[in-house]
Amino acid sequence: MSVVGFDLGFQSCYVAVARAGGIETIANEYSDRCTPSFVSFGPRNRAIGAAAKSQVVTNCKNTVQGFKRFHGRAFSDPYVQSAKSHLVYDLAPMPSGSTGIKVMYMEEERIFSIEQVTGMLLTKLKETAESALKKPVVDCVISLLATAFDSELGGKDFDDILVNHFCEEFAKKYKLDVKSKPRALIRLYQECEKLKKLMSANSSDLPLNIECFMNDIDVSSKLNRGQFEEMCAGLLAKVEGPLRSVMEQSKLKKEDIHAVEIVGGASRIPAIKERISKFFGKELSTTLNADEAVARGCALQCAILSPAFKVREFCITDIVPYPISLKWNSAAEEGDCEVFPKNHAAPFSKVLTFFRKDPFTLEAYYNNPKDLPYPNTTIGQFLIHNVVPQASGDSAKVKVKVRVNIHGVFSVSSASLVEVIKSSEEEEPMETDQTAKEEVKQAGFHSQPHTIAQASKKSIHSTSTEDAKQEKKNDQPPQAKKPKVKTKTVELPVENKLHWQLSSEELNMFVENEGQMIMQDKLEKERNDAKNNVEEYVYDMRDKLHGVLEKFVNEADRDSFSLKLEDTENWLYEDGEDQQKQVYIDKLAELKSMGQPIHERYLEAEERPKAFEELGKQIQMYMKITEAFKAKDELYDHLDELEVVRVEKQVNDAMVWMNSKMNQQNSQDLTKDPVIKVKEIQAKTKELYSACNPVLSKPKPKVEPPKEEKTENGPVNGQEGSENQPCNPDKAPAGTEQETAENKPPEMDID
Known part of the structure; x- marks a missing residue:
């Protein structure tokens, strides 16, 4: 069983695996442990990771990056509309109203959802893991954004400040409108990212030079760390906010903190280190790899969850990051109830009790919009079907189980109707108050809201009253007993309508589309490999014909073969630029029919x-x-x-x-x-x-040593003569059988 952790970062991704020797970060096909979070779309195939990043300048309109922040956001979201103007690629609304990415793929315009593009990147990371493990990846743990931190306080935000600074400078100095040229803007982002990293290690003035930046104009500038920190003062001021939030939520004091470990690429910026250290009043620890720590942590969590690994016991409790409430609006009543407060342990289940005569709808939502990084607080609606009144016409008792699962996803996992059935005097009740409690406990319901608790109290109070009355009735004449009551539980169907959740049809369509694109990528790779094989053979044989193979071919054949190789090279860059795989295979076979005999002679x-x-x-x-x-x-x-x-x-x-x-x-x-x-x-x-x-090589026959003769005149070397003979009862004389059996010594080696 594979145990894998994926860190799906904003700009780069890492893959870690757990093995018998511990956890290690694995490298991709380029022997690099960092896989860029880029997906590029072309006329014939897709490029993902490092191959996509290499096309970010040449195919800028169809190479997407930084799409992680658009998850779960509507196209009309103010954040999306604000970010749209800073992107090189185009955004477009999906039919559901969510955000999509518009690109040219396979010579036609396509709009892919953020989930689809993320799935493409995860497919690439999965292939990287499977290539290293030599087995399929079935279970994994994937990192998500830390909810206690500011989602707009990352390395990319510092890059944006640098880019805006140089755009203004170049506009004044060179009269260039950088943001009007996508390719120039991308090149500037690349250079600013390099400059930012250099400034983390150097405090002196550092140059920024870009040749042929725009309109064949070379641009240059310089910046130092002090100027950079002054520009980023607004961002740096936001560092302490998340730290205070963490301390408040964990209910710890600074004196309770033993050590502070910082991870993440942006944590290498000296100004950030300084502010964190000052806040906690202690030196920071940097024992972990800042880039790979999250992926390795995911792999560790996967090992903890996996039955294939035995991990040292320690507790990790996940929480509900934002408070979740339920509200309902029916003919009977309107209501609102917080079911999971902030920082409630997860996974967790609760049971709510309602009294209804008709089907009703529950709406789940986050009840503190100020803390939520998204404008829409709705989680979804849950319709409870098939609710009918009791036979007496009273409202039926409906038990609804709500749950936050191991992935942090809220749902109404089940609902049941408790039917009350009158029974005869002799029949035992099917459910009592005590058995109902046991059922709830066995079903894994960890806690119940006040409605159930009140019902239990009423039942207990009623039972106590009956006991008191029974004592008084002991002296009275016997009366007819009331019929006892039994209940029956009926499961009710629950219809989920989660906000932004993909329908089964959409999900199946996305899976099918991804499979088709994977197949197309594979076919295109095979076609390119076949083309490259022809090109490689042409260059290889052309050099060898005047090298190691020269004396194995006559002049006429060499000239003829050289001409054929030259024609093939020209064909590759003209008519053979875009041919089918079989055409290249046939072309290679034709060349080998001439070159193979020469190579075989060599x-x-x-x-x-x-x-x-x-x-x-x-x-x-x-x-x-x-x-x-x-x-x-x-x-x-x-x-x-x-x-x-x-x-x-x-x-x-x-x-x-x-x-x-x-x-x-x-x-x-x-x-x-x-x-x-x-x-x-x-x-x-x-x-x-x-x-x-x-x-x-026949071995010499072994010479057996001569057998010693039997001694009749007495013992030899203090031993009886009979002891020197082989113990074979078949060959012993008849008269000495009994004697031999009685006098035979224990078996041992005798010289």
Whole structure:
């Protein structure tokens, strides 16, 4: 089972995996652990990650970045409208009113939702993880924005300040309207990001130079850290706000904080470090990799949740970041109730009790709009169906279970109708107050609102009154007992209408579209690989024809092949610029039909001496053994003479064959096919080995030591003669069987 953590950042992404040795951050296909959060759309395929970032200047209108902040926002959201003017690519409304991204893909205009583009990036990260793990990724943990912090206090916001500064400077100095040219604006963003990082390490003046920036004009400027901090004073002033919020929500004092660890790329800015350190009154800790810490934390959380890993026990409690309330409006009444206060533990479930005669709707919303970073506070509506009154006409009791799950998502997970049924005197009630409580407990309902608590109190109070009355009735004549009551629980269907939630049809369509785009990317990659193979072969063979292959091809064939290679190169950049995969495969096969024989002659010439040398070594070894046998060497005196004679003949034949082939090959021109090929020499070597080795490597037979004679005249070395004999009862004399059985010593080694 895979255990993976994904940090889906605003500008870059990281992937971490948990293995037996610990948690590690893995690299992508470019051997880089950082994957840019970029997606680029082209006429034939998509590019994602580093490949997309490389197209941000050349294909700026169709390369999207920084789209993470648009999640869950309507196109009419003031934030979206404000950010729209600073983007190079275009935004457009989706049919649902949410924000979409408009690009040209496959030669047509397409609008993709933010969820779709995020899914594309996650698909790329998933491929990176699977490539490293060599197995599919099924379960993972994905990072989200920290809700306690300011979403507009990141590295990109500091870049924006630098870009605006230089846009104003270049407008005055060079009369250039940078924001009117998307490519120039992107180049300026890239240079400002580099300058920001350099200023974190240097306090002196640093230059900014861009050649051919706009209208073939070179621009230059300089900036130092002090000037940068002065420009960013407004942003830096916002640093302490989230810190105070964290302390207030956690109900801790500064004295309770043992250490402060900072992570995130922007935390490297000295002014931010200084303000955080001053707030807590202690030195900051930077033991973690600021860029990779979030991904590694996600992988650790995934390992904690996974049954495949055993992690040291420690508790991580997630919370509900914003207070959630429910309101209802029906013919019976209107109401409002906070079900999950701010910082309530999650995951968590609660049960609410309503008394209704008809179906009703619950609306969930965030009840503190000031803290919410989005203008719309609505979570969704939940319609409880099939609610009917009791048989008596009274309102029925409806139990509604609400839940915030492990992902922090609120929902009405279930609803049930409690039907009251009168029973005869002898029948036992199906549900009592105590059993109802046990059911709630078994169902995992951690707490219940006041409505249920009041109902329980009433039940308890009623029971106590009945007990008191019963004592008084003990002296009275027996009366007819009232029929007991039993209840039946019926599950009710709940219709969810969550705000911005994709319908099943939309989700299936997005999944299908993503599958089609993945297939198109794969086909385009195969087509490009086939084209690159042709181009690579052309360059490789053109160089070798006048290098290592020169003496293996005659002049006429070399000129003809060189001309063919040149024609193919020209074709690649003209008519062959955009062809189908099979066209490139056929073109490569055509070239190889001319170049392969030349290359094979070269390989044969390289490997042939080694093959002859190996055969020669075997022949010499076998000849030495046969000569030793003739010289009566005791190492080989056990060999059969006829077999050795036969081996000697085979060795001599092999020697004659090898010398003959070597002489023929030496007289053969290198531009012609070889007389003898390496495979034939290797086959001859194997044949000689199979014929000679079994005969000449036959081991000498073992000589068994002579058996000692039986002693009849008494003990030898203080032992009885019978003890020196093998213990074989079948060979023992009949008259001594009993004696042998009685006098036989324990089994042991005897010298």
